[in-house]
Amino acid sequence: LRSPYAGGHLEVIVGPMFSGKSEELIRRVGRAVIARQQVAVFKPALDSRYHISAVASHAGRTLEAQAAADTDAIRQALSGEGSLLSAPPTQVNVVGIDEAQFFGPALIPLALELADRGVRVILAGLDLDFRGEPFGLMPELLARAESVEKLTAICTVCGAPATRSQRLISGQPARWSDPVVLIGAQESYEARCRVHHVVQD
Ligand code: ADP
The missing domain is CATH 3.40.50.300 (P-loop containing nucleotide triphosphate hydrolases)
Known part of the structure; x- marks a missing residue:
């Protein structure tokens, strides 16, 4: 050991x-x-x-x-x-x-x-x-x-290996300008592959 x-x-x-x-x-x-x-x-x-x-x-x-x-x-x-x-x-x-x-x-x-x-x-x-x-x-x-x-995790959209963490705020992809650490928001995360990882402008 x-x-x-x-x-x-x-x-x-x-x-x-x-x-x-x-x-x-x-x-x-x-x-x-x-x-x-x-x-x-x-x-x-x-x-x-x-x-x-x-x-x-x-x-x-x-x-x-x-x-x-x-x-x-x-x-x-x-x-x-x-x-x-x-x-x-x-x-x-x-x-x-x-x-x-x-x-x-x-x-x-x-x-x-x-x-x-x-x-x-x-x-x-x-x-x-x-x-x-x-x-x-x-x-x-x-x-x-x-x-x-x-x-890797499993992409929640397509089942491929997931390398990204998709942040959702009230169910919608988070914006680029959102802070990395957000306190007290209605946020959730999903594992996503490169293709299905979305960041809004
Ligand atoms: P991490 O520390 O990387 O966030 P954890 O060890 O806490 O991961 O949790 C891994 C577990 O999460 C898996 O064994 C599985 O039970 C669960 N899980 C939930 N969603 C997913 C997903 N999309 N892909 C893979 N595992 C998932």
């Missing part, structure tokens, strides 16, 4: 919404737990500094995670100040982070530092935003990772 990499390294899992990124993160971290590795899992929190939460896949599997407001909150949790980790930070072998696209660029040096210190870092996130444009810090993470897995 050893990782193919001798020491620490960075693994990135990307794809559109519903492509199984959370499922794959849960699968990889779950196997590490079976092998008695000490794991710490994080996801972004918009509400509080950090609290115990869970990574949940759309199919319903869950994994205990800490919700972190920003990269500093992850750093703090791992360095022990007010740590909620069950294992002392020095014993953490695997760090998993879901929805990595919502963290700022400061996540990059933290991920690299952890990998340099021997940690297996597994990051999952959207490679593209609703417009089909590279999402925030993800391009640099993809470039710096030892391993990259691009997952």
Whole structure:
């Protein structure tokens, strides 16, 4: 069950919404737990500094995670100040982070530092935003990772492999000028292929 990499390294899992990124993160971290590795899992929190939460896949599997407001909150949790980790930070072998696209660029040096210190870092996130444009810090993470897995969903229009996340506002394709993160709107998302991904002018 050893990782193919001798020491620490960075693994990135990307794809559109519903492509199984959370499922794959849960699968990889779950196997590490079976092998008695000490794991710490994080996801972004918009509400509080950090609290115990869970990574949940759309199919319903869950994994205990800490919700972190920003990269500093992850750093703090791992360095022990007010740590909620069950294992002392020095014993953490695997760090998993879901929805990595919502963290700022400061996540990059933290991920690299952890990998340099021997940690297996597994990051999952959207490679593209609703417009089909590279999402925030993800391009640099993809470039710096030892391993990259691009997952696809199923296009809800034609059944082809879906690589894009279609944002719908009140059932209509969102506009290019809409903000990437929209709070409190009547929005929904569907997995779409290149042909059926629509962004209004
Ligand atoms: P992600 O983290 O990439 O958003 P999840 O791991 O949360 O993906 O969810 C993947 C699950 O979503 C699939 O196993 C399937 O049950 C469900 N699902 C819903 N819609 C679709 C779709 N259009 N294509 C593929 N899977 C879908």
